[in-house]
Amino acid sequence: MYKVRFHLARGENFRKWQVLHNGKREYYDPESVSLVMEGCRLHNNPRVARIINDGAEKSVCAWVSCSSVGVVDPKPPGESQVLYNPRVTPNWCDGNGKNLDGMSVPRLSTSGRRIFMG
Numbered sequence: 001m002y003k004v005r006f007h008l009a010r011g012e013n014f015r016k017w018q019v020l021h022n023g024k025r026e027y028y029d030p031e032s033v034s035l036v037m038e039g040c041r042l043h044n045n046p047r048v049a050r051i052i053n054d055g056a057e058k059s060v061c062a063w064v065s066c067s068s069v070g071v072v073d074p075k076p077p078g079e080s081q082v083l084y085n086p087r088v089t090p091n092w093c094d095g096n097g098k099n100l101d102g103m104s105v106p107r108l109s110t111s112g113r114r115i116f117m118g
Contacts, residue, residue: 004037005063006113017110019069030113034075039067040105042092044083049090061086064108064115075109078116082108 007018013027017035028035041064048061062084082100084092092100108115 002037002066002069003063004035004066004069007061008058021069028071030110032076033071033073035068035110036070036075037064037068037078037108038070040108041065042084042100042103042105044084044091046090046101049086052086053088053090056118058086059083062092069077075111077111077114078109078118080117082115082117084115092105 003020004091005018006012007016007027016027016029016050019026019028019035042052043063043065045061048059052058052061081095082092082105083089083094089097094100105117107118109118
């Protein structure tokens with residue numbers, strides 16, 4: 001199983017995609033590549049997300065688990081964006097604000113710092 005999240009800790013990998021698999025961490029520049037994730041599930045720690053939403057410092061509280069991750073040339077954005085920013089809303093959501101926490105999705109892909117279905 002792979003675990004994908006956006007890395008926000010200061011340092012050389014700040015604002016890069018972090019992919020964890022079998023104890024190994026890899027980082028990808030969102031402007032240089034797109035990630036294609038298969039067999040995905042959207043994870044969120046609602047307790048931590050709520051604390052961040054109330055004004056606390058950001059910490060790891062959301063990620064995508066998936067069965068595989070491909071690294072490809074940058075792709076254009078898809079139509080159905082999946083959003084996560086606990087400062088705005090403490091859960092994964094679609095463009096209409098629908099809560100997507102825990103949702104299984106066959107395929108997700110990145111375009112820059114954004115995630116899209118399909």
